[in-house]
Amino acid sequence: MSEPDKFEDDLLYAITRTGEGFRAEQGGLVAGGYQRGRRRWRRRSTAALVGGAAALALVGTGAVYLVGHPAKDAGTVAASPARTFTAGSGTPVATPTTAQPSAPNVVTGDEVLATLRALLPKGETTQGKGRGTDDEQTKGTFAAADVVFDDGRGKSLIQIGIQKHRPGQGQSNSCPADLKLAQLDSCTGTTLPDGSRLQLLQGYEYPDKRATTKEWHALLTGPDGREISLSEWNAAAEKGAPDSRPEPPLTLDQLKSIVTDKSWDRVVASVGFDGVDVTALDPGLSLEEREATLTRLLPPGVTVTGRSGSPLAATFQLAQGQTTGSVVLRVENRAKSADEQAYKDALTLPDGNKVLTRGGPDGADKMPLTVNALHPNGIAVTAAQGPSGKPLLTEEQLRAIALSPAWKAGK
CATH class of the missing domain: 3.40.1000 (Protein Transport Mog1p; Chain A)
Structure with a gap:
């Protein structure tokens, strides 16, 4: 879908969703497909949790990312007490005893958090929070987790969010033609053997580089509608936190390994389709x-x-x-x-x-x-x-x- 067509589709949705409120986000619409796409799943979270408002960028999808970073939003998620967890070197490890398996059609926040922790390389994780499909605010259409990870070289915030879109309602994850204009150090897009599309990028917390904080990101979209979005920073929190290390801890290959891991299949199966049917x-x-x-x-x-x-x-x-x-x-x-x-x-x-x-x-x-x-x-x-x-x-x-x-x- 071309950018003009996408703009029209966004506008059509926003001005015709009766009773859902309206927020003008023209700036995000015209700033370019990349900037809108890489933040869309977070903007959806804000819109849905303030009452289902149909922002211009929603295009019929309303799932939410509101796990929040560890330094903020402490009251928005019912998180388990902070605890330390040491993962193996890239191989899954035992789920913490505090995360008991849920019913087959439900995944709890603790289970999402445990899955993320198990896939991280060797290091210490603290301040973990998770959101599962049993969350009443998101009505089963979103799952997420975040942790502060330290591999011995400095703390890093790592966040993952999982949604599922109906055909034609997911975001594009193609790379921008001009990396310099998009303020990116690198971006690659790959089609995997199963038809999934993987985007890996290295950029910054603020695209205008007003701060030196880096954000590296992996986005996986699959034929079954899954959208798994994983971000890491070289800081222990988003937005204004001081840098704690020169670069985020995980390599692009490690980001790819996490978002493509089969451990997420059960979470994806539990997540309901968001947006309009x-x-x-x-x-x-x-x-x-x-x-x-x-x-x-x-x-x-x-x-x-x-x-x-x-x-x-x-x-x-x-x-x-x-x-x-x-x-x-x-x-x-x-x-x-x-x-x-x-x-x-x-x-x-x-x-x-x-x-x-x-x-x-x-x-x-x-x-x-x-x-x-x-x-x-x-x-x-x-x-x-x-x-x-x-x-x-x-x-x-x-x-x-x-x-x-x-x-x-x-x-």
């Missing part, structure tokens, strides 16, 4: 069918000149004389969903339709003018002013489009 929401309407319906609902003089989008949401280019604009249209089938919470603040009309209007020039949430309608037949329609051109549709016209009885599920 597009298949369940598909109303059975093709882009052509949605365009035909939209065309009939547009006011006189406004025509459709182009379209682009996904199975659920699309941007339609509009024209009125010499003036051009666009409208974002999202049509979902919620007949099989119990998601009424999204419309809890909506106005219920006499015909049973529920309508919710947000955004606009004076909107506090700084989102485009957006009308969401939930029809009694379970079809949810969102009509919003699009990202290109001038606004050609008024609030009343968007409302008429969203509330029209013409929207029905396809075959």
Whole structure:
């Protein structure tokens, strides 16, 4: 997916997720695919734990990384008491007795932490914390652990996070074309025999190098949807902690060995898919069918000149004389969903339709003018002013489009 297409997909998701809040992250969107990609799994964590907000970079995924580094966030995770653990030289060792095996479909934070510790080379680990799939905040869609590791040459924070995405919803892990522009010392991308994609990079805590703290990173994405992200620093904590050693302790080969280890298979199996299940929401309407319906609902003089989008949401280019604009249209089938919470603040009309209007020039949430309608037949329609051109549709016209009885599920 190209960067312009990715931007459109991000925007479509962000402005049409009813009832989930909105945060403008335009800076992260336009800064480039690399900077957005390598931090996406952490930004997801922030968004989900403040209430499921749909930030521009989420693109339908909402899993969380909030284990936090040992020096901070002490109250966010129910961590086991800090203890010292010495691992072998790259080979798995016995799980600590404090991490008892859980039920087959659940992995506890202690188990995730024990797995990470067992895969580290010889050294001392302290201040360990883990988050498992039994965590109520993430609802089984995320697992993570972090430790402070010391191989005798200085302490290092090491963090791992594990998510699972549906097809087409994972992040790209390709390397940037210009390493200097991306402020990286190295980056490699490799396709493994099983079809997994591995990215290994050496960079810095702050891409502008305002501090000398280095961050080395491994990202594994697999055909089964897994995304295993492992980071290490040459400091005992993120963001402002003094450097404790010249470089992070693990080599790139060691990072690769950890993220590709089969020990994570059970964790991956336990993690639920995050994001929106597009298949369940598909109303059975093709882009052509949605365009035909939209065309009939547009006011006189406004025509459709182009379209682009996904199975659920699309941007339609509009024209009125010499003036051009666009409208974002999202049509979902919620007949099989119990998601009424999204419309809890909506106005219920006499015909049973529920309508919710947000955004606009004076909107506090700084989102485009957006009308969401939930029809009694379970079809949810969102009509919003699009990202290109001038606004050609008024609030009343968007409302008429969203509330029209013409929207029905396809075959």
